[in-house]
Amino acid sequence: MTIDMSAAYIKAVAEAAPNATIIFDRFHVQKLANEATDEVRRDEVREAEPEDKKALKNTRWQLLKSPWNLTDLEDKKLADLPKTNERIYRGYLLKETLVAILECSSIVIAEWKLDEWDAWASRSRLTPFVKLAKTIRRHRFLAKNFGDQFDRDTVDRIVRRGTDGWSITGMAVLGLLYDQHFTQVASLTLPEHFLTTGCSHVAFYCALREHCPQRSTYSFIGGPGDFRFGGLRFDFPDDWSGFANKMANQGPSAIIQWLVKDDA
Incomplete structure (x- = not known):
């Protein structure tokens, strides 16, 4: 299937036609x-x-x-x-x-x-x-349609932008990898990896996914609840529709945009 390079299109294709070649x-x-x-x-x-x-x-x-x-x-x-x-x-x-x-x-x-x-x-x-x-x-x-040949370094290169940032598309990939290859991704110890390499927001998302193995990426459209990891928690937005729209368009990166320091 031929599409442009938008994370939203990638998400739509992966959900509607998971076996399609992008x-x-x-x-x-x-x-x-x-x-x-x-x-x-x-x-x-x-x-x-x-x-x-x-x-x-x-x-x-x-x-x-x-x-x-x-x-x-x-x-x-x-x-x-x-x-x-x-x-x-x-x-x-x-x-x-x-x-x-x-x-x-x-x-x-x-x-x-x-x-x-x-x-x-x-x-x-x-x-x-x-x-x-x-x-x-x-x-x-x-x-390559998220083939099963990937390792922790590959995921890191896909997700990371700069030393402590992330890309929207990279986070969309990460969410789909958890959806389609959960066992293999969970074996990569990504929460610990991203936490120790200065990308705590991505570490939070990885820990959240592995804490809820039965849930898919877009089941978190109502937020991740009171889950905490790496000194971070989800800051419940006043405008849920704004969060839901971002989640629908950007996927996992929407969650980590609403993370704040956990002072509890």
Whole structure:
């Protein structure tokens, strides 16, 4: 089933068609690559010397165009880009390489090349592409339909954002893993792992799920009750409809957004 990269769509497909293979729409992946390229360009132009800014003027659409749509003048300007600004050129190459991978007709070759691209983007020192690599890595895991080959480090990479944060999509994945592979996920000691690695909110959610093994992700739409873990508790919202809407759209991340320090 082809969908965009929204956590809400992922949740809907997983619930309605749990055996479906998820395919993320190429348009959305390429859009993220274009946005990363443009973010690199904006950052570099902002920091550039006046003379360099002049050389980089009007490069936005040239960087985002497909190579075969470039005019001769635009093509020449891009050819000079390695001398003008190496970081922007590196971002452009990352974008165009990803586009080429998306056009690959062989799944095996595409997987192999995407692994190489991931490694390149991750060490590119271009923050927008480092973030994009993490996003694609997370969604590749999703697209494999939550196969049973995963370990604690894999789950950590999918869920975590930064040192102590989490992603909405990553939390949606975690909820579905508990729904579909409870025994295996529960064996990974995730509550202790996330608690000791500084992600106590995620640790709370994992402990909650393992405390209530018979409940599915969206049975918590009424809140987790008075469950406490890791010095945290659920702060019952005044507006239950607001919480219910967030829970319906965001899944597990809604729960951890309502956690507060447990002073009891």
